[in-house]
Amino acid sequence: xxxxxxxxxxxxxxxxxxxxxxxxxxxxxxxxxxxxxxxxxxxxxxxxxxxxxxxxxxxxxxxxxxxxxxxxxxxxxxxxxxxxxxxxxxxxxxxxxxxxxxxxxxxxxxxxxxxxxxxxxxxxxxxxxxxxxxxxxxxxxxxxxxxxxxxxxxxxxxxxxxxxxxxxxxxxxxxxxxxxxxxxxxxxxxxxxxxxxxxxxxxxxxxxxxxxxxxxxxxxxxxxxxxxxxxxxxxxxxxx
Amino acid sequence: xxxxxxxxxxxxxxxxxxxxxxxxxxxxxxxxxxxxxxxxxxxxxxxxxxxxxxxxxxxxxxxxxxxxxxxxxxxxxxxxxxxxxxxxxxxxxxxxxxxxxxxxxxxxxxxxxxxxxxxxxxxxxxxxxxxxxxxxxxxxxxxxxxxxxxxxxxxxxxxxxxxxxxxxxxxxxxxxxxxxxxxxxxxxxxxxxxxxxxxxxxxxxxxxxxxxxxxxxxx
Ligand SMILES: Nc1ncnc2c1ncn2[C@@H]1O[C@H](COP(=O)(O)OP(=O)(O)OP(=O)(O)O)[C@@H](O)[C@H]1O
Ligand SMILES: [Mg+2]
Numbered sequence: 001x002x003x004x005x006x007x008x009x010x011x012x013x014x015x016x017x018x019x020x021x022x023x024x025x026x027x028x029x030x031x032x033x034x035x036x037x038x039x040x041x042x043x044x045x046x047x048x049x050x051x052x053x054x055x056x057x058x059x060x061x062x063x064x065x066x067x068x069x070x071x072x073x074x075x076x077x078x079x080x081x082x083x084x085x086x087x088x089x090x091x092x093x094x095x096x097x098x099x100x101x102x103x104x105x106x107x108x109x110x111x112x113x114x115x116x117x118x119x120x121x122x123x124x125x126x127x128x129x130x131x132x133x134x135x136x137x138x139x140x141x142x143x144x145x146x147x148x149x150x151x152x153x154x155x156x157x158x159x160x161x162x163x164x165x166x167x168x169x170x171x172x173x174x175x176x177x178x179x180x181x182x183x184x185x186x187x188x189x190x191x192x193x194x195x196x197x198x199x200x201x202x203x204x205x206x207x208x209x210x211x212x213x214x215x216x217x218x219x220x221x222x223x224x225x226x227x228x229x230x231x232x233x234x235x236x237x238x239x240x
Numbered sequence: 241x242x243x244x245x246x247x248x249x250x251x252x253x254x255x256x257x258x259x260x261x262x263x264x265x266x267x268x269x270x271x272x273x274x275x276x277x278x279x280x281x282x283x284x285x286x287x288x289x290x291x292x293x294x295x296x297x298x299x300x301x302x303x304x305x306x307x308x309x310x311x312x313x314x315x316x317x318x319x320x321x322x323x324x325x326x327x328x329x330x331x332x333x334x335x336x337x338x339x340x341x342x343x344x345x346x347x348x349x350x351x352x353x354x355x356x357x358x359x360x361x362x363x364x365x366x367x368x369x370x371x372x373x374x375x376x377x378x379x380x381x382x383x384x385x386x387x388x389x390x391x392x393x394x395x396x397x398x399x400x401x402x403x404x405x406x407x408x409x410x411x412x413x414x415x416x417x418x419x420x421x422x423x424x425x426x427x428x429x430x431x432x433x434x435x436x437x438x439x440x441x442x443x444x445x446x447x448x449x450x451x452x453x454x455x456x457x458x459x
Contacts, residue, residue: 081366087359101367133459
């Protein structure tokens with residue numbers, strides 16, 4: 001379980017996160033929607049400590065993420081992350097991209113790591129691309145590669161930061177399908193997304209963030225069909 | 241012109257010259273190995289750190305790039321000698337070349353690091369790698385590719401610069417040539433042959449570097 005309490009974050013003078021309280025339960029899929037600049041990415045980065053926080057606390061399975069005593073590299077293995085920009089490692093083949101962390105972080109043997117990587121890539125439909133370098137893959141394939149790479153660490157949670165928004169429209173579907181499959185398999189997921197269809201179909205809950213605070217959170221039906229907040233309905237009216 | 245060329249003594253001492261060529265190659269290669277390691281560390285310090293260590297690094301880089309290489313060599317020879325530290329000619333040349341290489345390479349590497357998007361680091365760290373694993377496995381391999389050609393140039397430069405070794409009594413190719421030439425007074429002939437040997441060494445380095453790049457960078 002991920003618990004966020006009273007989270008505040010500043011970039012210099014800018015108050016980016018203004019008191020976030022949020023629980024994410026095991027097996028849950030939570031979508032986060034909101035305008036550009038509202039702090040969605042920053043919130044995800046705080047959860048796996050790619051960004052520091054200024055106030056409040058975040059715990060993952062009872063471990064406080066930002067405590068000095070926490071072994072953050074160990075904790076991050078529980079928190080897979082896929083970013084908006086495709087950041088496959090360009091000097092490594094698809095197989096090596098996925099096998100690298102299991103080998104050097106989880107200390108698996110070279111051959112076990114490769115077997116695991118091959119399995120992961122096949123599962124996500126890249127079985128014929130094992131030895132391709134990322135520059136020979138489409139954006140959609142690179143994003144699926146990034147998903148496979150994160151999953152190879154066998155995380156308990158997956159954080160997705162607008163995984164499809166840098167993709168050509170015709171490539172969005174294959175990545176969303178991979179995420180859907182993962183949700184069906186029971187993965188706990190936090191998805192920052194602009195894909196309202198995906199948020200509605202796949203999520204257990206949807207949170208609308210406005211100016212660094214959660215304006216409204218609820219089931220997809222409630223948020224999309226019956227929003228309580230004026231701001232939420234205005235935002236949704238604009239993105240439709 | 242009444243100068244008569246005499247090539248025979250030069251050819252007789254060809255084995256000595258070729259051996260000296262290997263010494264040149266050896267000291268240049270070692271100075272590159274150390275220069276690359278120090279250069280990477282310096283680039284990271286210059287990009288990421290504050291305070292006195294960074295200032296030390298910047299001073300080193302500035303001196304290496306903006307003073308004559310000969311003076312840098314003399315510093316490790318006569319300069320340290322004045323403080324009672326006496327290095328052998330080999331170590332004077334190795335230290336001088338390393339100092340120079342590290343300064344130039346640090347700046348190349350700095351540009352290389354800046355060319356790698358920040359997101360590569362974030363992706364590596366999000367997979368549980370610690371900072372040094374991320375540097376060694378993800379960032380530096382990409383940097384080495386972007387600075388590969390400048391590195392080759394620096395290696396060539398190190399070979400040519402090592403000829404300054406003759407001024408601190410080191411018997412690399414130039415020092416050996418000078419030694420043999422002064423015994424026989426066939427100065428032009430000796431230096432002409434030595435120049436050919438330098439030329440061949442440089443061509444081998446450039447060719448070898450190109451072959452290696454085909455093997456290393458398949459992406
Ligand atoms: N490293 C940084 N330094 C300074 N300001 C930053 C930094 N990262 C983000 N910000 C600012 O923080 C605010 C929130 O940014 P964030 O990226 O979290 O928004 P977002 O909701 O993910 O937006 P988008 O939908 O465009 O991705 C923005 O105003 C942004 O300019
Ligand atoms: Mg964002």
